[in-house]
Amino acid sequence: MPRNPHYDVLFEPVRIGPKIAKNRFFQVPHASGMTNAAPHVRAAFRGMKAEGGWGVVCTGAASIDPTSDDSPFPCATIWDNADIRSHALMTDAVHAHGALAGIELWHGGAAAMNRTTRLPALSPSGIPWMATHVPFMSSARPRIMDAADIRDLIRWHREAAVRAEQAGFDILYVYAGMGYLPYQFLMSDYNHRTDAYGGSVRNRVRLVEELIDAVREATHGRCAVALRMSMQELSTRPSDVAPSEGHEVIGLLRDAPDLFDVKMDYSATDCAASRFTPEGSHEPFVDFVRTLTDKPVVGVGRFTSPDTMVSMVKRGVLDFIGGARPSIADPFLPQKINEGREEDIRECIGCNICISSWHDGVWVRCTQNPTAGEEWRRGWHPENLPKDGTGKVLVVGGGPAGLEAALRLGQRGFEVSLADKAGDFGGRLVWETQLPGLRTWNRVADYRLGQLRKMHNVALFPASELSAQDVADFGADHVVVATGARWLKRLCGSNELPSVDIDGPNIFTPDDLARGATPEGPVVVFDFDNYYLGSAISEGLASQGLDVHYVTTAGAASAWTFMTNEQPLIHQALARRGISYRTLQIVTGFDGESVHLSQIFTGEPSEIAAKSLVIVGQRQGGSALFDELTTVRGDASAIKSINLTGDANAPGAIAHAVWQGHRTAREIGLNPEQIRIGRDAPFASRDFADAVLRS
Ligand code: ADP
Ligand code: SF4
Numbered sequence: 001m002p003r004n005p006h007y008d009v010l011f012e013p014v015r016i017g018p019k020i021a022k023n024r025f026f027q028v029p030h031a032s033g034m035t036n037a038a039p040h041v042r043a044a045f046r047g048m049k050a051e052g053g054w055g056v057v058c059t060g061a062a063s064i065d066p067t068s069d070d071s072p073f074p075c076a077t078i079w080d081n082a083d084i085r086s087h088a089l090m091t092d093a094v095h096a097h098g099a100l101a102g103i104e105l106w107h108g109g110a111a112a113m114n115r116t117t118r119l120p121a122l123s124p125s126g127i128p129w130m131a132t133h134v135p136f137m138s139s140a141r142p143r144i145m146d147a148a149d150i151r152d153l154i155r156w157h158r159e160a161a162v163r164a165e166q167a168g169f170d171i172l173y174v175y176a177g178m179g180y181l182p183y184q185f186l187m188s189d190y191n192h193r194t195d196a197y198g199g200s201v202r203n204r205v206r207l208v209e210e211l212i213d214a215v216r217e218a219t220h221g222r223c224a225v226a227l228r229m230s231m232q233e234l235s236t237r238p239s240d241v242a243p244s245e246g247h248e249v250i251g252l253l254r255d256a257p258d259l260f261d262v263k264m265d266y267s268a269t270d271c272a273a274s275r276f277t278p279e280g281s282h283e284p285f286v287d288f289v290r291t292l293t294d295k296p297v298v299g300v301g302r303f304t305s306p307d308t309m310v311s312m313v314k315r316g317v318l319d320f321i322g323g324a325r326p327s328i329a330d331p332f333l334p335q336k337i338n339e340g341r342e343e344d345i346r347e348c349i350g351c352n353i354c355i356s357s358w359h360d361g362v363w364v365r366c367t368q369n370p371t372a373g374e375e376w377r378r379g380w381h382p383e384n385l386p387k388d389g390t391g392k393v394l395v396v397g398g399g400p401a402g403l404e405a406a407l408r409l410g411q412r413g414f415e416v417s418l419a420d421k422a423g424d425f426g427g428r429l430v431w432e433t434q435l436p437g438l439r440t441w442n443r444v445a446d447y448r449l450g451q452l453r454k455m456h457n458v459a460l461f462p463a464s465e466l467s468a469q470d471v472a473d474f475g476a477d478h479v480v481v482a483t484g485a486r487w488l489k490r491l492c493g494s495n496e497l498p499s500v501d502i503d504g505p506n507i508f509t510p511d512d513l514a515r516g517a518t519p520e521g522p523v524v525v526f527d528f529d530n531y532y533l534g535s536a537i538s539e540g541l542a543s544q545g546l547d548v549h550y551v552t553t554a555g556a557a558s559a560w561t562f563m564t565n566e567q568p569l570i571h572q573a574l575a576r577r578g579i580s581y582r583t584l585q586i587v588t589g590f591d592g593e594s595v596h597l598s599q600i601f602t603g604e605p606s607e608i609a610a611k612s613l614v615i616v617g618q619r620q621g622g623s624a625l626f627d628e629l630t631t632v633r634g635d636a637s638a639i640k641s642i643n644l645t646g647d648a649n650a651p652g653a654i655a656h657a658v659w660q661g662h663r664t665a666r667e668i669g670l671n672p673e674q675i676r677i678g679r680d681a682p683f684a685s686r687d688f689a690d691a692v693l694r695s
Contacts, residue, residue, distance in 0.1 A: 329366055
């Protein structure tokens, strides 16, 4: 298909100082969890986006000096010449596809507590970053920078810029956002200095200006210099001479960098989850920047719609369409638009599993794109699979795992049949995405079904419950069982070990609600799963007018969503819907009138009057169908392999199910020697990485 001419503007080349980007698709710096110890993994991950058509592809933060050490979070370094070769693999991979390579030179200041290097953290005025945010907190406090420290900081940027150019980067970032050191100088909250770097906006901007000059001079104007700034707070602060301090800062810096990269200040607003925040949410905070400078501006907002992208350019909000999550979910997004294949875009669902990987300290994972982070280690390409499949495969269960398995088996060339007992494909998504805020997640099913319906070698059988005999009679060469997991009516002990099973007329699990059960209020939702579902169910029940009490073993509602940037917004949503919540409690019993609780540490008993109890606790996989099939396999010997996958194999988040389904589909029909596992390792030392680079 030819490209829709309406989208031509997205493919115009744009100048960035001394460099020219071939189009407006700009993969802004984002965390990948890939440090210098995994150079091939990183190069393949970033290179894939260049292959997919992104005109600019950047690293994540690269620390410029040991005084900026983000551990335990994984962070790249550009500390010395040994780091150059590691980054050069990435720039080569990006240049191979005609894209520009950018590096985010990073000094975290008080936001990096140097847990490994043990050097005192630096700050303008000794004020810790996120002092109230316990998980990021350190018991160490930053030191106040003196004039020599400021000179050092400028020198570190200059030296890092030289190394970055040697590594092949085209665009060098000065990073004054998200609480990091130059940002702390910009913000009066963190900068109480009385020297030339503190006080007025003019003085607070001085450091950023000097860093930009240092980076430009270090590379003698050969590299483009980008300035990344957070505008959320600055754009709401009053100024004596401009509509806001943000306006004043941009006005002072209007000619300094070759590119402005503008964003929000906090992870939860910058990388906002779709459950609470729509596409394009940054616009009100950054839309003025373009009016104050002639330099190109890039911004993000989980853009997946080409119409929205065109509108951003045509309305003069942005020159470049920034992408972090959309580029992870679909590295080939630009190419698909270019080829008139918009309906093939694998749209980011805004679940933030990707950011949770960084919080976990591991390579990036993605719900929509199971190949993210596996490009080199497993050799997985997000679009191209080997066309090596012969024979028939029957996939039983069309949830996230079964849909992904069927799609990838179809792409390999197998003759695929996908059956589900439900009338609609999507498995757990069918019901869960009807809960408040979760509609966007249905893109997991929509994308796969859209692709499957176009494939001539795939047949879909909804409303088809299959028994072991049905499967044996089907005559498939390979069988994939992706029949999902079930929620248990089981409580937990104060030590969080599973305890007694519980049952009764008004006790429900999410499976019961999905089947249409209607609890009577008041209802207690007891959550020790601690991800999104307990709070989403609470929201759903409250939206039906029920009086809902949320109870959890954890210290906060949906405690694990701290990892996905959703937790503060979940608390706000519970408050908005009038849902009371109790933390650090276990449910010990329910008599039909009251739910009995016990404080998790002290054992202090209490109760909540309730007519119903919903338990969102433990899920169990396993499949009677699989067990029966593997038992009768002697009789059904025509079946070459029977594969259990997804939640039926091991329950988890949707991302885990999709990854399992993908892996199953990749490996069916292969023998172990044909399955690649690359040698970069997340735990590898830099010596190991050097050895890998030499090999
Ligand atoms: P996963 O997340 O692993 O994909 P889900 O629970 O979302 O798991 O989906 C499992 C799907 O399997 C559901 O849609 C369910 O209807 C289907 N299923 C379960 N048992 C059978 C069966 N015997 N025959 C056909 N479909 C089944
Ligand atoms: Fe988008 Fe979720 Fe993938 Fe992140 S993990 S890129 S939010 S789909």
